[in-house]
Amino acid sequence: MIIGTGSVLAPLEPHDPRETAGYRLIARIGEGGMGTVYLSHTRGGQPVALKLIRREFGQDPDFRGRFEQEVRAARRVQGYHLVPVLDHDTTGPLPWLASEFVPGLSLHDALSAYGPLPLAAVFQLIGCTARALGSIHAAGVVHRDLKPANLLLGAAGPYVIDFGIARAADGTQLTRTGGVIGTPQYMSPEHALGAETTTASDLFAVGLIAAVAATGRHPYGEGGATAIGVRIANTDRLPPDLNGYPAELRPLLERCLTPDPAERIGTDELAAMCELFAGQPLNDFDGWLPEPLGLEIARRVRAAENPPAPTVLDSGGAGGAGAGAAAGAGAAAAAAAAAGGFGPAGTGAGTGVSGAFAGVHDADTAFAPPRPAGPPRPSAATPAPPAPAPAPKGFRGGLVAASLVVAVLAGAGTVWLLDEDGSGDDAKAPAARQENPAASVSGSPDPAPASSASSAPKTSPSASAPPKAAYTVVFQDKPLTLRAPSSSTGTHVDLDAPKVVPNGRIGEDKEMELTYHDWSDAGLVFLTATGKSPGSTPEECKDAVGTNALTSKLTKDQLHEGKELTKGTVLCTVTSDGNLAMLRITEVVPNKGNFRPAPDYVTAVTLWKTG
Structure with a gap:
């Protein structure tokens, strides 16, 4: 790279x-x-x-x-x-x-x-x-x-x-x-x-x-x-x-x-x-x-918290055109975000890095020859930019x-x-294959995680529950890891997807079912009524929401003590979309550090449509 x-x-x-x-x-x-x-x-x-x-x-x-x-x-x-x-x-x-x-x-x-x-x-x-x-x-x-x-x-x-x-x-x-x-x-x-x-x-x-x-x-x-x-x-x-x-x-x-x-x-x-x-x-x-x-x-x-400014063109006219194109792209991004898209709302470089992950990282290609002079042709989705001038002194823009x-x-x-350095196709992300230990079948449907069946809690029928035909499985035992948030952020969870939105902010939890935040009195907040279930049938799950509901918030100290949420705990809620969701905790992982850090929770999520 x-x-x-x-x-x-x-x-x-x-x-x-x-x-x-x-x-x-x-x-x-x-x-x-x-x-x-x-x-x-x-x-x-x-x-x-x-x-x-x-x-x-x-x-x-x-x-x-x-x-x-x-x-x-x-x-x-x-x-x-x-x-x-x-x-x-x-x-x-x-x-x-x-x-x-x-x-x-x-x-x-x-x-x-x-x-x-x-x-x-x-x-x-x-x-x-x-x-x-x-x-x-x-x-x-x-x-x-x-x-x-x-x-x-x-x-x-x-x-x-x-x-x-x-x-x-x-x-x-x-x-x-x-x-x-x-x-x-x-x-x-x-x-x-x-x-x-x-x-x-x-x-x-x-x-x-x-x-x-x-x-x-x-x-x-x-x-x-x-x-x-x-x-x-x-x-x-x-x-x-x-x-x-x-x-x-x-x-x-x-x-x-x-x-x-x-x-x-x-x-x-x-x-x-x-x-x-x-x-x-x-x-x-x-x-x-x-x-x-x-x-x-x-x-x-520290360097990633202050990304470098884009390379600009030397000539005034071309430079102005380039700046205008960049400004237009920024405005388009902000408009897309305002319309509810997944992309950013022009947050810019000042946001900084506050996660515990790294991005797709191309392998080194330090020994490959420099790219031929001249930019590639622009894609159909991107307006053709002005012809580039030499990059500023001190920066070599040649890429692989x-x-x-x-x-x-x-x-x-x-x-x-x-690659010419003999290291393989470094820019690719390697294999995401749907594979059994014994054989690989390309094009097969997405399987459930191999460990879900063995780790699922035992189930028992509920005598007073509605018939099982009232519940349709949308997905079962989807893996979802809920990480303790970094300072002054919240990890929002949409169980209908399911998806985790880490490093979010106050007010961005619409249509979410819970948030794990680190502002004010930090802890785990249930945005929809959530109960502990003794089993994993939809009937037991629905009953638990009405008869064994938790308080709307578990503080950081409560989570640190490990009494309320343990391995094997089954949480149930009716989601913002009206579905029945079950979140089963398969592992509780403590975090080290000062100020009694809250743990991470590895879970499996099941969703049913009701009615």
Whole structure:
């Protein structure tokens, strides 16, 4: 990824759009083979990373269909240490998707600049990655491109990023000859050979990442991406060299880097192993990174709070035209927001970053050649801008072209699509596949999370309830994570969707059922009557609203004590749309820090239409 010098953001260039689908674009985050990523904000002020897909993909109808399917799969994923996809569209001239954003540093960039991590930090990194993969896999998705560039390091821990659109490119003109999208030096053997990838493939990649993060040395030796990929593909004959790795790390590497996918460690066991060897809870991130690395992340947070101004043209006439176009785009964005769109209402750069997530993060393309001179042709949705003049002194605006090199795996007949630096298609978000552990079926309906059946509470019929035929299931056990809000913000929840709107503000909770806020007397506020249910049938749920209602607010201290809301609690309410909603708490996760912080709640939501 190419970014501004010494910063996480780069100014918008004259040919960049200023608005997309109601989102005001503020700065560039990066660019790669699949598209360009921009900083924007939602109407509530939440920072998002909006990825605008390249024209050659957007013009392929097969890509659009797969893009829609795979991003919908990615939007099912909820959990910790993940960067969720919030919004997307496939109907406009160019497809796009929006993810939550906070600045951070990719593991790839951190290792390049600061060297290997301390072993304790490696165990925390891998343990949290395992937990994130558990949530991804539970939603029926396989990442398929896990690598250091797709792990983001932040002050609040690591995040797995870039899952959702890679598989969408698998049938375009770029790959119809049997190509495999991915990064050879972090593929599993089965992936490198072009065979079916499952959840176990991600665990092989985790082992490779752990080895490199701890020592800077790849278990399959030195060389280019193709050479390492060939060795991985032939791991039955050329096993990884684990000599010289720390003794504490060897069990993890051995359990991940086995040729047989069925023998690899699972995500839960891996997380438990890492927590044991880390010597502290995985969610304790006080000083978890070396000081120089922590200071750099803090600097990036500050830089993101004051994004750079757009690059302007030197000549007065052209500059005025560019400024007018930008102002018009800003006005259009404000108008779209005022009309009730999802996009921002011209909140601008002053909003700052106040979330715990990072956006879609393109992998590094630092060794790719500069983009040819001259801007790309504007899309049909964006008015043609004036011809660009040279950028201001001190800023190099050259970005990466989507150059591809084809490498043929010796003896296997597999074609890999690589960037010129050999790192794979860095701009794509990797796989959001609807996948069972045993097989992958593309195009299947969205499945419910794998864990929902086993964790659901037992049900019992209600003698006085109306007949079951009065309730129609809209959706069942949809995962939803309710995070404790950051300072002076509120996390609003719409159970009819269901969706979470984090970092919102007072007065923005219309048509919501509850809000988790941190202003005034902080706590959890129920905006519709909400009761505790003894079971999970719609009859019990409806009865609980009228006979076992909670107070309209639970304070932060009450939540911290953990008496009112515990694992297994079933909350029910009649929503603002007149539906019956059940929110089942599957996990309560304490947060460390001062002033008795409230916990996070991992939940599953079921919605019924009544009548």
